[in-house]
Amino acid sequence: MRASDVMLGGKVAVICGYGQVGKGCAQALRGQGARVIVTEIDPICALQAAMEGYQVATLDDVLETADIFVTTTGNCDVIAAEDMARMKDKAIVGNIGHFDNEIDMAGLKAVPGIRRVNIKPQYDEWIFPDGHSVMVLAEGRLLNLGCATGHPSFVMSASFTNQVLAQLELHAKAESFGRNVFILPKRLDEEVARLHLDQLGVKLTTLTPKQAAYLSLPLDGPYKPEQYRY
Amino acid sequence: MTQPTRVPFKVKDLGLAEWGRKEIRLAECEMPGLMSLRRQHAGKKPLAGARIMGSLHMTIQTAVLIETLVDLGADVRWVSCNIFSTQDHAAAAVVVGPNGTAENPKGTPVFAWKGESLEEYWWCTKEALVWPDGKGPTLIVDDGGDATLFVHKTLAWESEGEVPSFDAKNDPEEWGVILDCARAELAAHPGRWSAIAKGIRGVSEETTTGVNRLYQMAKDGSLLLRSTSTTPSPRASSTTSTAAGTRCPTG
Numbered sequence: 346m347r348a349s350d351v352m353l354g355g356k357v358a359v360i361c362g363y364g365q366v367g368k369g370c371a372q373a374l375r376g377q378g379a380r381v382i383v384t385e386i387d388p389i390c391a392l393q394a395a396m397e398g399y400q401v402a403t404l405d406d407v408l409e410t411a412d413i414f415v416t417t418t419g420n421c422d423v424i425a426a427e428d429m430a431r432m433k434d435k436a437i438v439g440n441i442g443h444f445d446n447e448i449d450m451a452g453l454k455a456v457p458g459i460r461r462v463n464i465k466p467q468y469d470e471w472i473f474p475d476g477h478s479v480m481v482l483a484e485g486r487l488l489n490l491g492c493a494t495g496h497p498s499f500v501m502s503a504s505f506t507n508q509v510l511a512q513l514e515l516h517a518k519a520e521s522f523g524r525n526v527f528i529l530p531k532r533l534d535e536e537v538a539r540l541h542l543d544q545l546g547v548k549l550t551t552l553t554p555k556q557a558a559y560l561s562l563p564l565d566g567p568y569k570p571e572q573y574r575y
Numbered sequence: 576m577t578q579p580t581r582v583p584f585k586v587k588d589l590g591l592a593e594w595g596r597k598e599i600r601l602a603e604c605e606m607p608g609l610m611s612l613r614r615q616h617a618g619k620k621p622l623a624g625a626r627i628m629g630s631l632h633m634t635i636q637t638a639v640l641i642e643t644l645v646d647l648g649a650d651v652r653w654v655s656c657n658i659f660s661t662q663d664h665a666a667a668a669v670v671v672g673p674n675g676t677a678e679n680p681k682g683t684p685v686f687a688w689k690g691e692s693l694e695e696y697w698w699c700t701k702e703a704l705v706w707p708d709g710k711g712p713t714l715i716v717d718d719g720g721d722a723t724l725f726v727h728k729t730l731a732w733e734s735e736g737e738v739p740s741f742d743a744k745n746d747p748e749e750w751g752v753i754l755d756c757a758r759a760e761l762a763a764h765p766g767r768w769s770a771i772a773k774g775i776r777g778v779s780e781e782t783t784t785g786v787n788r789l790y791q792m793a794k795d796g797s798l799l800l801r802s803t804s805t806t807p808s809p810r811a812s813s814t815t816s817t818a819a820g821t822r823c824p825t826g
Contacts, residue, residue, distance in 0.1 A: 467659055
C-alpha cells in the first residue's frame with residue numbers, strides 16, 4: 346500500500362479469492378493489522394480461510410462496509426462498476442491477479458457523470474456524480490508491480506531458477522516432449538529449494554536408511570509423491 | 576516499400592543504468608539459485624545457439640534472470656508482460672550490460688518502460704520476437720502467455736489469410752490493439768510468422784494464468800506450435816514462495 350499511504354491497521358480488507366495469491370495477500374494484510382474478509386467460490390478454499398480465522402462472506406454482503414478490496418482470482422468480472430458505486434467513500438480497490446479484467450474498469454469509465462482525478466501515477470480517484478469516490482490502484486492492473494516493485498529477490502530466485510532449468514531442458518530436448526504442457530519433475534523442485542537453504546541458515550535433517558525404507562523413500566529424494574500438495 | 580529502420584532496443588533512459596547495476600549487484604547476493612546455476616555451468620554455455628525471447632516483468636530480479644540466461648550462452652531479447660511493471664533503471668542496466676556504458680551499450684536488447692500504452696506494449700512484444708535478421712526465438716520465457724498468444728494468433732491469421740475485424744461492442748479494447756498490430760505486421764512481412772512459429776521449440780511459463788491458457792489450448796487442440804513444451808514453475812504451489820506477500824510467482 347505504498348501508493349495510498351493509508352494505515353492498514355484496523356481497516357476492513359476484502360480479499361476476493363483464497364488461492365495461492367489470496368492466501369499471501371490475506372496473510373500480509375493481517376500482518377499489518379487489517380481485519381480480513383475473504384470471498385470464495387470453492388468450498389475447500391473457503392473452509393481453509395475460515396479455519397485460518399478469516400470471515401468468509403460474499404462481496405455483496407460487505408460492499409458498503411469494507412475499506413479495501415483486492416481481487417486475486419485470475420477470473421473476469423469479479424468487481425463490477427455497480428459494486429464500486431455502492432462502496433463507502435474513498436474505499437481502495439485493487440487487483441493482484443495477472444490480467445486487468447477482474448475489476449470492470451471499462452464499466453467504471455462508462456458510468457454517466459463519473460470523473461477521474463489522477464492523484465499520482467498508478468493511483469486514481471474516481472468520483473461518482475453523488476460526490477463519493479473510490480480509489481483505484483494501477484488502473485486495475487497488477488497492483489504489487491504497478492504501485493510497488495514486486496517480490497523480493499530471494500523469492501524470485503526460487504521461481505527463476507526453475508525457469509532457467511526449464512529453458513535448459515527445452516533447449517536440450519524439446520522435441521522429445523511433443524505439443525503439450527509439462528511440469529518440472531519434483532526432483533528438480535527439491536534441488537531448487539536446496540540451493541536456497543544455506544542463505545537462511547537452514548540445516549536439513551537426514552533420513553536414516555531404516556526411516557527411508559519405512560516410508561519407501563529414496564534417501565536423497567524426491568520425498569513426496571507427485572500428488573502431494575505442500 | 577522500404578521498411579522503417581528498427582531500433583536495437585527501447586527503454587526510458589540509459590542514464591539510469593548505473594543505479595540499476597547497483598541494485599542488480601545487491602539482488603545477485605539474494606538470488607542463490609540463479610547464481611549457483613551460473614557457477615555450475617561456468618564456461619560450458621549450455622544454452623549456446625538458443626535465441627530466447629522473454630515476456631516477464633522487467634524488474635531488477637528479472638535482470639538477474641536475463642543475465643543468467645546470457646551467461647549460459649543464450650541470445651536474449653526481453654519485454655515486460657505488464658504496462659506498469661517495468662523498473663526503468665533495471666531495463667537500462669540490462670541494455671547497457673555489466674561491461675558497457677550508456678554511450679556504448681553492450682548488454683541485452685530490452686523493449687520496455689513503466690507506463691506503456693497498449694499500442695506500445697504490443698509493439699514491444701512484436702519487436703522482441705523478431706531478431707534483427709528477421710528470425711524468431713527458439714525458446715520463449717512467458718509470464719501470462721502474451722508472447723505465446725501473439726505467436727499463435729499471427730500464425731493462425733497468416734495461415735487463414737486475414738486478420739478478423741474488431742467487434743467494438745463485444746471485444747475488449749486490448750483485443751483491437753492486438754488485431755491492429757498483427758494486421759500491420761502481416762501486411763508488411765508476408766510469411767514471416769509461419770517461419771517464426773516453426774522455429775520455436777518450447778515455452779516456459781511463469782504464472783498460473785499463463786499455464787491455464789496453455790492447458791486450455793492443449794485441450795481444444797489449438798496449441799499450434801511444434802513441440803510447445805511448457806514447464807511451468809511449480810513455485811506457485813510449493814512452500815518455497817510462501818515467504819512473500821503473495822504466493823504467486825511474479826504476481
